[in-house]
Amino acid sequence: MLKFRGSQHLRQRLICATLSGKAIRVDGIRERDQNPGLRDYEACLLRLIEKVTDGCVIEINETGTSLRYKPGLVTGGSGLNHDCGKSRSIGYFLEPLVCLALFGKKPLSISLHGITNDGVDSGVDVWQQVTLPLIRQLADIEKDGLQMKVYKRGAPPGGGGEVHLSVPVARALPPISLTEEGMVKSVRGVAYAVRVAPAAANRMVDGSRGVLNELLADVRVFTDHRSGAEAGASPGYGLTLVAQTTTGRLISAQAVAPPAAKVHPHEGQQAQRDVGVPEDIGRTAAHALFEEISRGGICDSAHQGLVLLFCALGPEELNEVRLGPLTPHAVRTLRHLKAFFGVTFSVKPQAASSTIFLSCIGAGVKNMSKRVS
Numbered sequence: 256m257l258k259f260r261g262s263q264h265l266r267q268r269l270i271c272a273t274l275s276g277k278a279i280r281v282d283g284i285r286e287r288d289q290n291p292g293l294r295d296y297e298a299c300l301l302r303l304i305e306k307v308t309d310g311c312v313i314e315i316n317e318t319g320t321s322l323r324y325k326p327g328l329v330t331g332g333s334g335l336n337h338d339c340g341k342s343r344s345i346g347y348f349l350e351p352l353v354c355l356a357l358f359g360k361k362p363l364s365i366s367l368h369g370i371t372n373d374g375v376d377s378g379v380d381v382w383q384q385v386t387l388p389l390i391r392q393l394a395d396i397e398k399d400g401l402q403m404k405v406y407k408r409g410a411p412p413g414g415g416g417e418v419h420l421s422v423p424v425a426r427a428l429p430p431i432s433l434t435e436e437g438m439v440k441s442v443r444g445v446a447y448a449v450r451v452a453p454a455a456a457n458r459m460v461d462g463s464r465g466v467l468n469e470l471l472a473d474v475r476v477f478t479d480h481r482s483g484a485e486a487g488a489s490p491g492y493g494l495t496l497v498a499q500t501t502t503g504r505l506i507s508a509q510a511v512a513p514p515a516a517k518v519h520p521h522e523g524q525q526a527q528r529d530v531g532v533p534e535d536i537g538r539t540a541a542h543a544l545f546e547e548i549s550r551g552g553i554c555d556s557a558h559q560g561l562v563l564l565f566c567a568l569g570p571e572e573l574n575e576v577r578l579g580p581l582t583p584h585a586v587r588t589l590r591h592l593k594a595f596f597g598v599t600f601s602v603k604p605q606a607a608s609s610t611i612f613l614s615c616i617g618a619g620v621k622n623m624s625k626r627v628s
Contacts, residue, residue, distance in 0.1 A: 436551060575614040
C-alpha cells in the first residue's frame with residue numbers, strides 16, 4: 256500500500272491507483288484547516304469512481320482526514336447518470352472518467368450534471384476542442400468513438416448544465432512521439448452567454464479580436480447564446496480560444512466572468528454588471544492565449560499532466576514529448592508516475608527554444624478485460 260499525506264492531487268492519485276491496481280492511503284487531509292477533511296466535490300468524485308468500477312473499497316475516517324482506497328476493475332457501462340454538484344465544474348470529473356474508461360470492460364456512456372464552465376477547471380469547450388482531440392491522438396482512437404455533447408450550459412453558482420460523454424475501450428496505448436511544435440496558423444474560439452443579453456457574447460468577440468488581429472488574420476470566434484432550459488440556473492458568460500499550429504498542435508486558454516452574487520431573476524441587467532465587462536473577458540482570454548503560446552511545447556500548461564500520464568501508460572518502448580516550462584502539477588505528476596508505475600522520465604532542457612524534452616520507457620499498461628491478440 257502506498258502512503259501519501261495531504262489533499263493535493265487526490266484526483267490523480269486515484270487515477271494512478273486504479274490503473275496500477277495498487278491500494279493507497281492518504282492521511283492528513285486538511286487536518287489543520289478550519290474545515291478539515293474531504294470536500295464535497297472529492298466525495299462526489301469517489302462516488303463517481305464507484306459507479307464505473309466494480310469491487311473498489313473506500314474507507315474514510317470520522318473526521319474525513321484519512322482515506323483508504325483499494326481499487327477494483329473498471330467496468331464502464333451505458334445509461335449512467337451523475338450529479339457533479341456545484342463546488343467544482345464538470346471538467347474536474349472528466350479527466351479521471353476518460354482515463355479510467357479507456358481501460359474498462361465495456362464502453363462508457365454517461366450523463367453529467369452541474370457547472371459546465373468556471374474559472375478553476377477546464378470548461379466543456381476546452382474539452383471539446385482541445386482535450387478530446389489530444390486524447391484521440393494519444394490513444395489512437397477514432398473521432399466517432401470518443402465524443403462529448405453539451406445539451407445544457409450551467410454557470411456558477413447555480414449550475415444546471417448537462418453533458419453526455421461517450422468513451423470507447425482501448426486494449427493498449429500506442430507509443431507517443433510528439434516533439435514538433437510548429438508555428439501558430441489560426442485561432443478559433445467559442446464565446447458563450449447564458450441568462451444575459453446576447454450582446455455579451457458579441458462584445459467578448461470584439462474584445463478578443465482587438466488583441467488577436469494585431470498579430471494574426473485567421474481568427475474566427477463563434478458565439479453560443481442560450482436561454483430557457485438550456486441556459487442552466489445562473490447568469491454568466493465566458494470565452495475559450497484555441498490556437499492551431501502548422502503541425503496540428505492545439506493550445507487553449509479560457510476566461511470566465513466571475514459569478515454574480517445574490518442576483519434576483521428580475522435584475523438581468525444588474526446581473527450582467529456584477530459578473531464583469533465582456534470586453535475585458537475577451538482581452539483577458541487573448542492575453543492568456545499569448546502567454547500559453549510563448550511557453551512553447553506541444554500542449555498548453557493545463558494538459559501537461561495528461562500527456563505525461565499517457566506516456567507512462569504507453570508500451571515498453573520509447574515515448575517522447577516536448578513541453579514548455581513544467582507546472583507544479585506536472586512536476587507532481589512525474590513523482591506519482593514513478594511511485595505507481597516505476598516510470599522515470601529523462602528531462603533535457605532545450606535552451607534554444609526554452610522548452611523541455613522528456614522521454615521515458617512506458618509501463619506497458621494493458622486493459623485486463625480485453626484479450627490482446
